[in-house]
Amino acid sequence: MSYVSIDRPVDGVAVLTLDRPERMNAMSFDVMVPVRDQLVALGHDNSVRAIVITGAGRAFCAGADQESAGRPPHTEGLARPGYALRSLDLLEDVIGTIRRLHQPVIAAVNGAAIGGGLCLALACEIRIASPAAYFRAAGINNGLTASELGLSYLLPRAVGSSHAADLMFTGRDLMAEEAARIGLVSRLADPVLEEAIAIGARIAELSQPGIELTKKSLHAGTAAGSMESYMPVEGIGQLYLRLLTDNFEEATRARKEGRPARFRDDLPR
Ligand SMILES: C/C=C/C(=O)SCCNC(=O)CCNC(=O)[C@H](O)C(C)(C)COP(=O)(O)OP(=O)(O)OC[C@H]1O[C@@H](n2cnc3c(N)ncnc32)[C@H](O)[C@@H]1OP(=O)(O)O
16 A cells, blocks of 8 residues: 555656545655655656645645554664654655755645644745645644754744744644745645646756756755855856856847747756
8 A cells, every 4th residue: 555646747747645645644654654765766867857745635744643553664672762763763854855856846735734744845945835725833732842853944934933933832723825925835726736736847847957056055045154155156056057058048049039948958068
C-alpha cells in the first residue's frame, strides 16, 4: 500500500500527493519515508523543473501521526525517547530535502495544514491555498512547543514576528483568507491544484539555471546577515549566467521581435 503518488500532469512539472486521506495525510513513517525518497528521486530527475506538493481528500496534512500503534520501523532496540527522536529526524529530513532540491516546490494547500503539515507547507518556496484551507501551529495545543520542524525560523519570515507569535502562542486556526492577507500564502485558488500546476508550468518554461540560482539565493539571502554582504553573491550568480548562457541576448531579441523567449541552457561559450 503506497501512501504517496507522483503524477506528471504537464511537461516539467511533478505533483507529489500525500495520499492517506482517512488519516488526513498525517505524517506517519509509512507516509513520510516515501515522501522523502520520492522528493530525492525527483531532485535527480532533470526533466522535472518544478514540484507541487498537495494532499488527497479534505486535508493537506494533519501533522504528526497521533494514531500509529506500536513502534515505527527501523527503531528496534530504542527506548521511546529514541524512536521519537528518529521520527523527528525523518520529518526534519523531509523539510531539509525540500529546501535542498534544485527545483522550486509549490505547496497546493487543499485543506487542513496542521502542526507538521503547516511546516511542510512553509518549507515550500511558493504556497497557494484553496478557500477551504486552514492552518494551525498545533504543537502548543498538544502540550508541546509550537516550535518544530523549522517553524520558528520559517513562520516569522513568512508573516512577520507579530503574526507568528499570535499563531504560535494561541494554536488558533488561521483560515485561508486571513492566511492570504498576512502573506502566509501568495494566492487563493479553486481548484488549487490546477493553479499550482499552472505556476509549475510557467517555471518550467524559464531558464533552468536561472530558476535554480534564484532558489539558492532566495534562501541564502533570507538568512544573510546584511544586504551589503549578500549583494555580491547575487551578482556572481547573475554574471555566471550572463557569461555561460545566451539567455540574456535571447530575451532582448525576443522582446524586440514581440515573441516569447526560447531559452537554451546548454550553450557553453
Ligand atoms: C513534529 C510535528 C508535530 C505535530 O505535527 S503536532 C500536530 C499533530 N496534529 C494535530 O494535532 C492534529 C490533530 N487533528 C485534528 O485536529 C483534526 O483531526 C483535523 C483538524 C486535522 C481535522 O478535523 P476534522 O475535519 O474534524 O476530521 P477528524 O474527524 O478529526 O479526522 C478525520 C480522521 O483523521 C484522523 N486524524 C486526524 N488527524 C490525525 C493525526 N494527526 N494523526 C492520525 N490521525 C489523524 C482522525 O482520527 C479521524 O479518524 P477516524 O475517522 O478514524 O476517527
